[in-house]
Amino acid sequence: MSRAEAAPFAYEGLDRVIHEKARLGLLTSLIAHPKGLAFGDLKQLCGLTDGNLSRHLQVLQEAGLVEIRKGYDGNRPQTTCGLTAAGRSRFLDYLAVLERVVRDAAEAAERAPEAAGRPQPA
Amino acid sequence: MSRAEAAPFAYEGLDRVIHEKARLGLLTSLIAHPKGLAFGDLKQLCGLTDGNLSRHLQVLQEAGLVEIRKGYDGNRPQTTCGLTAAGRSRFLDYLAVLERVVRDAAEAAERAPEAAGRPQPA
Numbered sequence: 001m002s003r004a005e006a007a008p009f010a011y012e013g014l015d016r017v018i019h020e021k022a023r024l025g026l027l028t029s030l031i032a033h034p035k036g037l038a039f040g041d042l043k044q045l046c047g048l049t050d051g052n053l054s055r056h057l058q059v060l061q062e063a064g065l066v067e068i069r070k071g072y073d074g075n076r077p078q079t080t081c082g083l084t085a086a087g088r089s090r091f092l093d094y095l096a097v098l099e100r101v102v103r104d105a106a107e108a109a110e111r112a113p114e115a116a117g118r119p120q121p122a
Numbered sequence: 123m124s125r126a127e128a129a130p131f132a133y134e135g136l137d138r139v140i141h142e143k144a145r146l147g148l149l150t151s152l153i154a155h156p157k158g159l160a161f162g163d164l165k166q167l168c169g170l171t172d173g174n175l176s177r178h179l180q181v182l183q184e185a186g187l188v189e190i191r192k193g194y195d196g197n198r199p200q201t202t203c204g205l206t207a208a209g210r211s212r213f214l215d216y217l218a219v220l221e222r223v224v225r226d227a228a229e230a231a232e233r234a235p236e237a238a239g240r241p242q243p244a
Contacts, residue, residue: 006166006169007166007167007168007169008167009147009148009150009151009167009168009169010147010168010169010170011143011146011147012169014143014146016143019141019143021133021136021138021141024133024136024223025131025132025133026131027227028131028223028226028227028230029131031227031230031231031234032230032231032233032234033234034234044128044129045129045130045131046129046131046132047128047129047131047132047134048132088231091227092231095224095227095228095231098220098223098224099224099228101146101150101220102217102220102221102224104150105149105150105153105213105217106217106221108150108153108154109153109154109210109214109217111154112153112154112155112156
């Protein structure tokens with residue numbers, strides 16, 4: 001018996017680097033922008049302070065999920081942050097597990113619609 | 123402009139008490155079992171050690187999401203753990219946000235299918 005069968009709700013694929021709430025928002029913003037996003041835009045989209053943005057980007061960068069890119073906005077040099085190819089792929093794998101969590105829980109809630117604590121027929 | 127419009131990827135509804143990976147598994151197991159689950163069953167379903175199970179159940183209990191119930195299995199007294207009505211309701215609210223995360227990210231990935239780092243037409 002595989003571990004997934006033995007512990008169907010262990011959700012080992014929920015990578016903690018990605019699962020953290022602020023980082024989940026950052027990765028969702030970045031997957032929509034393959035050209036990368038300026039720090040100010042990321043901060044605003046995710047409702048983060050400068051300190052939190054920089055802390056979480058560092059975790060993502062150390063894990064190889066995002067990279068800082070030097071580019072130009074017209075003639076003006078601009079630094080942006082973008083997903084790496086490995087980051088995109090790991091985030092898509094994570095999303096497949098997250099989708100399974102949502103589906104498992106929705107199915108469970110539907111099969112057991114009674115309020116908690118009420119006795120059920122066996 | 124509301125905060126959700128200003129920061130669409132802040133996901134403020136992702137309650138940290140619920141979002142933690144092990145607790146997410148515990149709540150998914152419990153929502154499927156309105157009569158409650160014995161500790162041993164919960165431990166096995168979620169692939170947790172005794173110590174982790176007890177630590178996470180304590181967090182959920184202090185937040186009012188789960189309760190410990192004394193009952194009987196036939197004639198044998200049995201202690202089970204179950205979702206409270208408030209816990210069920212908060213978990214369903216959380217799941218609606220999680221579903222939005224999955225949808226946002228899937229849509230974003232579909233709109234931007236190119237590999238990260240490759241230049242895109244403006």
